[in-house]
Amino acid sequence: MNTKERLLNNQFIKNYKLMWPFVKPIWFRALISVLICIPIGSLDAVIALSLKPYTDLVVVGKDMSSPWYIPLLIVAFTSIQGLLNYLAGYLNVWVGGKMTIALKDRLYEKLVNFDADFFDKSTSGEIMFRFNNDADNACSGLLGNLKTFVTRIFSSISLAAVLFYNSWQLAIVAMIVLGAAIAPLSRVKSLVGSIINQNNVSVTALNTTYNETFAGNKTISAYNLQGSRSNKFRNILNSVFSFSIKMCQRTGWISPFMHFAVSIGIGLAIALGSWLIVEGVISSGNFVSFITALILLYTPIKNLGGNAVAVQQSFLAIERVFEMIDRPLPIQDKENALELKYISKGIEFKNVNFEYAPGVPVLRDINISVKAGETLALVGGSGGGKTTFVNLIPRFYDIKSGSIMIDGADIRDYTLQSLRANIAVVFQDNFLFSGTIRENILLGSPDADDAQIGKALEMAYLTDFVNKLQDGINTQIGERGILLSGGQKQRVAIARAFLKNAPIVILDEATSALDNKSEKIVQKAINNLMKDKTVFVIAHRLSTIQNAGRIAVINGGELVELGTHRELISIPDGQYKHLYEMQFKRGDILLMRPAGQEAAV
Numbered sequence: 001m002n003t004k005e006r007l008l009n010n011q012f013i014k015n016y017k018l019m020w021p022f023v024k025p026i027w028f029r030a031l032i033s034v035l036i037c038i039p040i041g042s043l044d045a046v047i048a049l050s051l052k053p054y055t056d057l058v059v060v061g062k063d064m065s066s067p068w069y070i071p072l073l074i075v076a077f078t079s080i081q082g083l084l085n086y087l088a089g090y091l092n093v094w095v096g097g098k099m100t101i102a103l104k105d106r107l108y109e110k111l112v113n114f115d116a117d118f119f120d121k122s123t124s125g126e127i128m129f130r131f132n133n134d135a136d137n138a139c140s141g142l143l144g145n146l147k148t149f150v151t152r153i154f155s156s157i158s159l160a161a162v163l164f165y166n167s168w169q170l171a172i173v174a175m176i177v178l179g180a181a182i183a184p185l186s187r188v189k190s191l192v193g194s195i196i197n198q199n200n201v202s203v204t205a206l207n208t209t210y211n212e213t214f215a216g217n218k219t220i221s222a223y224n225l226q227g228s229r230s231n232k233f234r235n236i237l238n239s240v241f242s243f244s245i246k247m248c249q250r251t252g253w254i255s256p257f258m259h260f261a262v263s264i265g266i267g268l269a270i271a272l273g274s275w276l277i278v279e280g281v282i283s284s285g286n287f288v289s290f291i292t293a294l295i296l297l298y299t300p301i302k303n304l305g306g307n308a309v310a311v312q313q314s315f316l317a318i319e320r321v322f323e324m325i326d327r328p329l330p331i332q333d334k335e336n337a338l339e340l341k342y343i344s345k346g347i348e349f350k351n352v353n354f355e356y357a358p359g360v361p362v363l364r365d366i367n368i369s370v371k372a373g374e375t376l377a378l379v380g381g382s383g384g385g386k387t388t389f390v391n392l393i394p395r396f397y398d399i400k401s402g403s404i405m406i407d408g409a410d411i412r413d414y415t416l417q418s419l420r421a422n423i424a425v426v427f428q429d430n431f432l433f434s435g436t437i438r439e440n441i442l443l444g445s446p447d448a449d450d451a452q453i454g455k456a457l458e459m460a461y462l463t464d465f466v467n468k469l470q471d472g473i474n475t476q477i478g479e480r481g482i483l484l485s486g487g488q489k490q491r492v493a494i495a496r497a498f499l500k501n502a503p504i505v506i507l508d509e510a511t512s513a514l515d516n517k518s519e520k521i522v523q524k525a526i527n528n529l530m531k532d533k534t535v536f537v538i539a540h541r542l543s544t545i546q547n548a549g550r551i552a553v554i555n556g557g558e559l560v561e562l563g564t565h566r567e568l569i570s571i572p573d574g575q576y577k578h579l580y581e582m583q584f585k586r587g588d589i590l591l592m593r594p595a596g597q598e599a600a601v
Contacts, residue, residue, distance in 0.1 A: 015318045019142055022102045026095055033091035033143070034150055036084050041154030043081045045162045047074055048293035052166065056285035092143045100139040106325060107131045115331040116396040117356070125208030129200060130324055134317040141314020152300055159297040166290040167282050170269050174294055177265030181258045181301055195250065196316055199243035205236045215480075251309050262298040269294055331398050333415050340418040343503045343534060344407055346371040347393065351402035354388060362388050363557045366402070372503070375535040377545035379579060380554040386538045389554060390506045393536065394423045424502040426526070428509040430493035432481030437466060438473045440481070440492055444499035452499060459528040460495035461521050462488075487522055494525045505529060507537040542583055551576060 023030050054070045111131055163171035213220065213229065220229055273287045282290075352366040363385045370376045378386040391397055392404060395411060403410045411419055424444070432440050441456060442448060448456075453473070457463045465488060469475045481489045497505065507526060530537075539545040546565045553561035553568070553576050561568055561576050568576035 015142070015315050016146075018318060018322050019099070019138070022099045022106075022139075023095075025102070026098050029091055030095045033088055033095055034146060036088040036091070037147055037150035038154045040081055040084050040088060041151040041156075042158045043077050043084075044155040044296050045158035045293065046077045048159065048162045048289050048296060049165070050074055050289075051292050052283075052285035052289035054285070055288040056283050088147060092147055096139050096143045099142070100135055103135045103139060103321065104132070107135055107321065110325055110327070110329075113329055113332075115329070115398075116391070117330065120356070123204065123208045124211040125204040125206065128207045128211075129204040130320060133203075134321050137314055137317035138321050141310065141317060145311050145314055155300075156297060159293045162293040163290055163297070166286040166293070167273070167276060169276065169281070170273055170290055170294075173268050173272060174265055174297070177261055177268065178297070178301065181261035181265070181298075184254050184257060195243055195247050196313055199240060199247070202236055202239045202243060206233075206240070209233050209236060247309070258301060262301060265298060266291070266294060331395055331416070334413060337415040338409060338413050338418075340406060340414040340422050343372050343422060346374065346407070347504070347534065348405040349402070350405065352392070352399050352404060353401045354392060354397065354399050356397075361557055363392075363399075366554075366559050368552060368559060368562065370534060370536070372534050373532065374549040375530060375537065375547075377548035377551045378536065378538045378554055379542065379545065379551060379576065380560075384555040385557040386554050387508055390425075390508060390536050390538060393504070393506065394420050394425065422502050423504045423506060424497035424500045424529075425506045425508070426490070426493050426497050426529070430489055432477060432484070432489055432492060434477070434479045436471075436474045436476055437462075437492060440477065441473075441495045441499055444496040445501070448499050456495040456499040459498050460491045460525040462491050462495055465491075487519075490522045491525055494522070494529055498529050503534060505533045505535045507535065507539075509538050509540055542580055553579075 050070050050073060108131065111127070160171070160175070163174055209229075209232065220226060269291060273282070273290060276282045277284060277287055346369060348369040349366045352363055353361060354363040355361045366389070368376075378389060380386055388397070392399055393411070395416060398412070403412075405411070406414070406419075433443075438453065441453060444456070445452070454463070457466055457473070466473050466475075477483050477492075481492070484492065507530075535548075537545055537548065545551060548565070550562060550564055551568055552559055553574075555575060561571065561574055568574055569580055571577055
């Protein structure tokens, strides 16, 4: 066995070992589906073997009395082979379906546990391909290849036995030709590996384009992007076509080469066989039986080129799947991690530094303490690091250096589940899942009763709106909550956060995208949510955060000012004062100022 063959066999064994955990729960049916392939393959030899006595006695000997049962046996064995093929196909579908379900379940479990950085660097098309298409290709390819392999190996063994039984001289010639015919298969991986990977990149781009078209359909219409988006899609289609052509150019010659080699084998067998008959070495029955077995052996060999490409696609899919399954989670629990049950002291940032990309700092040496029950507002220019600051608290990302402490313990010492159970987040653009209003609110506390849900609706100023709906709280809101307005979606998210009743609340510009009327209602809901909580609030409009216990100004990744509104507004040439005066000139400051606030300022 040469080096390439050993590598192919090692790859074959490695991939099946990787898939064993998903086969193990259903191993018995999987085993039966494989064992059935043994008689399926072996029965190929029956037809060829039966033709020897039939030819010698009937065709040559002109005797119709002895072998009358041979045609019946051929029909019977062929029927049995057909039934076994059906049963093997059924079991393959059943086993393959179960394996695919288990594999996709494992992949999705891994997907939902990846950190935010993974999603920042991935496209929706890539995730769809890696977590869905690859799983399908891995399982279906695994079983299909195994069925084909087992069937053909036993078919080849039984047919080879027939060849040697009829004529060892002809059999040696046939084996030499067979070896020459399948030799190119050892090069398939090197020929197609890079092309398959490049083609997969183009397919993921297609999936991403479909997703973007669905999500951005209004933007496409508003900016008349139909033409440019169609051109982009067409270019991706052309790249997929180009890779298909390259695949054909690199592997298309294999099948014609095999046809050519096989035809040589058959031609040599006929020529040599004819001479052996004339010399009396073999009978006519031997010759007919041999040629039949040879054709049955060679026929599937001629199509092995396409099968070899499919095998490599399956193997590459398995490798990609397990590359994802084995990928370590950057953010996970330490061994013997603590349970965060409540917050009594507060949260402290100590010398915190963070960067998304190596060498590009986003937060620099942040030091700040927030007492339990205090509200800290974060303001500053766009891109200054405010959202990054609050995203570090629930460990959406992990810091580069320093520490974030809750009640004196580093948040990395707590379990992720208990840490995030104590934090409620309301984003600027909150994600609502397809389903009903009730289902989305219950995400905050799945075990909440109707009274608690009603209270959450009331505190989020949603009661009147829900009561006007035909189906009330059971109204379907569409994918991403598309059937709700921006203010309504925000209030559903606030009700969800209220039902969670977490001691820490993070508000990331929760009202900045709303109109004035919606903002007033949402701000009232937010005020209810903030009661008796430790709150971190990012606000574009300073009018919404003047009553915060303290205000932190973060610019360029640094904490540049910290204090109450009154303290910061009194700093000459202060950055907060500059922001305040800019908004005051636009009238934004007066928009939502409580009565009497003007005098305080």
